[in-house]
Amino acid sequence: MSRTKFEFLPNEIFIQCFGYINAIELFYAFDKLNYRFYHLIRSIQLHLNFHNVQKSIFNRFCKKMLSEPLIQNQISSLHLSEKNAPGQIGRFLSLFSLDQFSHLRSLAMTQVDRKDISKLEPMASTLSTLESFHLFDSSDIE
Numbered sequence: 001m002s003r004t005k006f007e008f009l010p011n012e013i014f015i016q017c018f019g020y021i022n023a024i025e026l027f028y029a030f031d032k033l034n035y036r037f038y039h040l041i042r043s044i045q046l047h048l049n050f051h052n053v054q055k056s057i058f059n060r061f062c063k064k065m066l067s068e069p070l071i072q073n074q075i076s077s078l079h080l081s082e083k084n085a086p087g088q089i090g091r092f093l094s095l096f097s098l099d100q101f102s103h104l105r106s107l108a109m110t111q112v113d114r115k116d117i118s119k120l121e122p123m124a125s126t127l128s129t130l131e132s133f134h135l136f137d138s139s140d141i142e
Helices: 011-018 021-031 033-038 055-067 072-076 088-093 113-123
Strands: 047-048 075-081 106-111 134-135
Touching: 011 033, 021 033, 021 047, 021 055, 021 134, 055 088, 072 075, 075 088, 075 134
Parallel strands: 047 075, 075 106, 106 134
Antiparallel strands: none
16 A cells, blocks of 8 residues: 555654644544554653534543543643533533643633532642643633
8 A cells, every 4th residue: 555645654654643632533543544653642642622512522532531540641731611501610620630640730720610619729749840821711711
């Protein structure tokens, strides 16, 4: 089978490009493409943004992270949002503890419910790698 020119690009170029892509799109575009990309996306830091993500896509990606817990170690930035997805933050926090994301450096949340903030408090002391934390109202982000 012949290879396209796209496949001849070195891994370093893909790693640079992948840094700009949300983990959800990255997995759905490259995860099952071939052996090389499967392993490549499992060796880089991921940026996971659930802002404006449909419930079905949210559920599928959470299921993927539950079935492959090593993906959690790759997440360096995480954005959870209730905007257009009521209950998403609570659902995420019921499935995962933030201390499972051992390389998490940035955490952002949009339209956080008070009960979800109370779930965050006990986790806060375990987030030793966290450098940035932002809470947004729905009017703060488009």
